Amino acid sequence: MTPAMRTGPGPSSGTPAPARLLRAVGPPLSSLPLAAAVRGAVALATPLLVGVLTGWVFPSVIAAIGALWAVGQDGSDPYPSRVGRFVALGLSASLGLAGGELALRSGPSAVVTVCLVVAALVAGAIGLRGRIWSVAGMHLLLGVTIGGGIPVPGPWWQAPIALFAGVSFVLVLSSAPWLWQRHHIERAALLAVFRAASTALAAAGTPGAAETRRHLTDALDNAHQAMDRHLTSSRRQPPDARVEPLLRAFRLAVRLGEAVTTLQWEARPLPAVVSRAPLVMSARLLPVRKDGDVPVLPDFGPHSPGLHALAQLSVAADAERVDTALAAPASPRPTRQAHLRYAVLLALCVLAAQVCADLLYSPRAYWLPMTVAFVYKPDFGPVFRRALNRCVGTVVGAAAIGAVSTAVHGTYAFIGVVAFFGALMAVGVRHHYALATTGLTAVVFVLVDLLGDHRALYGARMLDTALAAALVLVVHFVAWPRSAVSRADSRTRAALAAAHRYRDLSPTVGPDRRHALRRAAYRQLADARRAAVHARREPVLRGAEPPDWERAITSAEELCDAVTARALHAAPGPAAQTTVTVASSDAM
Numbered sequence: 001m002t003p004a005m006r007t008g009p010g011p012s013s014g015t016p017a018p019a020r021l022l023r024a025v026g027p028p029l030s031s032l033p034l035a036a037a038v039r040g041a042v043a044l045a046t047p048l049l050v051g052v053l054t055g056w057v058f059p060s061v062i063a064a065i066g067a068l069w070a071v072g073q074d075g076s077d078p079y080p081s082r083v084g085r086f087v088a089l090g091l092s093a094s095l096g097l098a099g100g101e102l103a104l105r106s107g108p109s110a111v112v113t114v115c116l117v118v119a120a121l122v123a124g125a126i127g128l129r130g131r132i133w134s135v136a137g138m139h140l141l142l143g144v145t146i147g148g149g150i151p152v153p154g155p156w157w158q159a160p161i162a163l164f165a166g167v168s169f170v171l172v173l174s175s176a177p178w179l180w181q182r183h184h185i186e187r188a189a190l191l192a193v194f195r196a197a198s199t200a201l202a203a204a205g206t207p208g209a210a211e212t213r214r215h216l217t218d219a220l221d222n223a224h225q226a227m228d229r230h231l232t233s234s235r236r237q238p239p240d241a242r243v244e245p246l247l248r249a250f251r252l253a254v255r256l257g258e259a260v261t262t263l264q265w266e267a268r269p270l271p272a273v274v275s276r277a278p279l280v281m282s283a284r285l286l287p288v289r290k291d292g293d294v295p296v297l298p299d300f301g302p303h304s305p306g307l308h309a310l311a312q313l314s315v316a317a318d319a320e321r322v323d324t325a326l327a328a329p330a331s332p333r334p335t336r337q338a339h340l341r342y343a344v345l346l347a348l349c350v351l352a353a354q355v356c357a358d359l360l361y362s363p364r365a366y367w368l369p370m371t372v373a374f375v376y377k378p379d380f381g382p383v384f385r386r387a388l389n390r391c392v393g394t395v396v397g398a399a400a401i402g403a404v405s406t407a408v409h410g411t412y413a414f415i416g417v418v419a420f421f422g423a424l425m426a427v428g429v430r431h432h433y434a435l436a437t438t439g440l441t442a443v444v445f446v447l448v449d450l451l452g453d454h455r456a457l458y459g460a461r462m463l464d465t466a467l468a469a470a471l472v473l474v475v476h477f478v479a480w481p482r483s484a485v486s487r488a489d490s491r492t493r494a495a496l497a498a499a500h501r502y503r504d505l506s507p508t509v510g511p512d513r514r515h516a517l518r519r520a521a522y523r524q525l526a527d528a529r530r531a532a533v534h535a536r537r538e539p540v541l542r543g544a545e546p547p548d549w550e551r552a553i554t555s556a557e558e559l560c561d562a563v564t565a566r567a568l569h570a571a572p573g574p575a576a577q578t579t580v581t582v583a584s585s586d587a588m
Contacts, residue, residue, distance in 0.1 A: 048450070077225070123137030214557075227250045306568065348475055
């Protein structure tokens with residue numbers, strides 16, 4: 001880095017009908033998260049600018065580290081969920097940083113090692129309990145790693161406060177749109193359901209129908225998660241005027257899923273006017289602008305049970321209230337044995353990484369245990385791919401910042417570089433872990449330089465990352481080789497049980513209970529399919545091929561499709577199966 005950095009303290013009536021319809025519904029969400037990229041750049045550059053202008057360089061760098069970790073957990077989920085996740089991140093990371101600092105200032109390096117192992121045990125014990133707990137556990141360990149590996153001047157309490165301030169800054173940036181777009185996320189999730197329903201209707205009677213129905217299930221799952229807080233509160237007290245349209249749209253979307261599944265089961269190609277019906281419904285339920293044209297759904301002739309149900313929903317879109325109360329379906333949780341095993345293995349990996357760091361460098365090395373904390377997250381995806389992407393991202397990030405450091409000079413120029421790589425990391429968080437790691441690695445090199453470590457350690461950090469990844473893979477696949485398989489097994493069993501419950505109870509319960517059973521079955525089948533994909537991406541021992549989860553899941557989906565269609569008294573079309581078998585538990 002440069003010496004300066006080291007020392008720097010209504011559409012017209014002539015518009016065609018399809019165009020008017022798409023304009024009323026609204027454009028699809030962009031695949032490039034520009035707002036998140038801007039937040040990432042601002043969140044990382046601002047603390048550094050404040051530090052340079054005020055001379056408080058060290059606290060500002062610690063705040064930037066907190067902002068860096070928070071950018072890695074930023075998302076597009078509902079604002080209350082983000083607030084809970086950021087608060088858990090900030091508190092756990094600050095607590096870990098304080099513990100690591102105190103251990104480092106106590107003198108013996110063994111105290112830091114003990115503190116790291118204890119933090120790893122705690123992180124592993126809580127890491128599989130859910131998203132917020134997983135984030136809190138990982139950042140508790142990261143805080144201890146940084147606090148025990150990087151000496152920070154000043155009182156011991158100053159750095160944790162600065163870290164929490166950096167996390168809080170990202171929280172404010174991420175949640176600020178709530179003030180003027182309070183229910184934008186819920187609206188976007190609901191509109192995605194109606195678009196997915198339109199696509200699924202267009203695919204009826206074609207080989208791609210099943211895949212579009214799965215996309216509709218995913219969209220309903222996302223909308224259910226976005227609306228869950230409002231659904232829960234509406235059961236206790238009447239919703240306010242701004243939430244009531246969203247609740248009506250969601251309840252109708254759930255019923256729409258039943259009608260779409262039935263029409264796909266009938267397996268007859270549908271005219272374009274039918275596939276546009278969900279878009280018309282969404283434009284009437286959730287108009288983008290109050291003075292715009294409200295499209296009218298033409299009569300498409302309800303000559304089948306599925307079309308009759310769709311026609312009824314088009315009428316219900318204008319009703320004052322749609323009575324379908326649902327609770328979010330629960331997913332199976334890991335066993336206590338899985339929690340204990342993960343805690344022990346994570347602690348062993350951290351201990352091995354710390355010992356290697358002490359032998360290779362000094363008692364204050366931090367990169368090896370920090371990489372273990374980032375990589376060993378089996379609940380975040382396949383461990384093997386995460387380790388591989390971590391290595392690739394570190395190599396690219398180190399090479400990029402090494403090249404930039406030879407061409408860029410001056411503190412403010414490097415702050416601009418941090419802003420660029422912060423934006424890159426924010427994009428990578430939503431698209432690819434290797435891209436996120438590239439941005440994070442480059443930013444960390446600049447921040448560490450600002451903290452006073454000016455050594456050119458690009459090659460060493462690449463080797464450290466590879467060593468940490470190898471430690472994780474060896475420990476994980478020797479001591480817990482079937483973790484992903486077991487997860488896929490349990491998710492598939494739970495999904496099959498939910499499908500059977502839906503089949504057995506659907507004929508005897510009312511519409512509300514039937515909708516809840518259907519949502520639970522399809523959601524758990526989607527979870528099981530994701531777990532199966534996860535398990536397929538992990539290496540397996542020769543002769544230990546996993547069972548055919550996908551066949552069992554597909555069979556159960558077809559069973560649920562049949563139950564859904566028969567609930568509306570639909571007859572199967574030429575491409576539908578009237579008899580569906582679900583794999584036995586022995587096949588699992």
